[in-house]
Amino acid sequence: MHKPNAQAVISALELEPHVEGGYFRRTFQADQRPMLETERGERYLMTSIYYLLTEQSPIGRFHFNESDILHFFHAGDALEYTLIFADGSLQTLVMGSDILAGQLLQMHVPGGIWKASRLLDGSNGFGLISEVVSPGFDFGDMQMGDRQKLTAQFPQHRALIEKLTLDED
């Protein structure tokens, strides 16, 4: 088997830059089923993407999603997830293939919280996962984290928020 580098994975999977950082491609949307009615409008029942972080784009910046998201680790180096819940509590989880070290192959992130991800050092220079979103992904359910607003809301997490958002001053 070839040991791929980040650029080879981006090409092979036809990934595009994501607004959060990293790269993605939607692989599925449930368009064979009726759409779901939600408070914010019609959504697919389920959508799925590949998501990739690389040494050149190692951070998936803080963002909020209303939907539940299941994450599945596929290949490369481990990814660290930082979750901030509505009550301000923080959770750090690592997705990767070292299951004996407690790294996760599968991770559920509930809707209604803030999430960021970061590529950890390793020999591959990329980490590849999939995300299954239900109700299906829609920008109307998603907010990018604004550094000023997030630090005002969660001052106790200022250092993490500064590391995992863009400086947009």
Ligand code: GUN
């Ligand atoms: N994040 C999770 N799923 C999706 C998707 O389908 N599109 C975009 N742009 N971001 C996502």
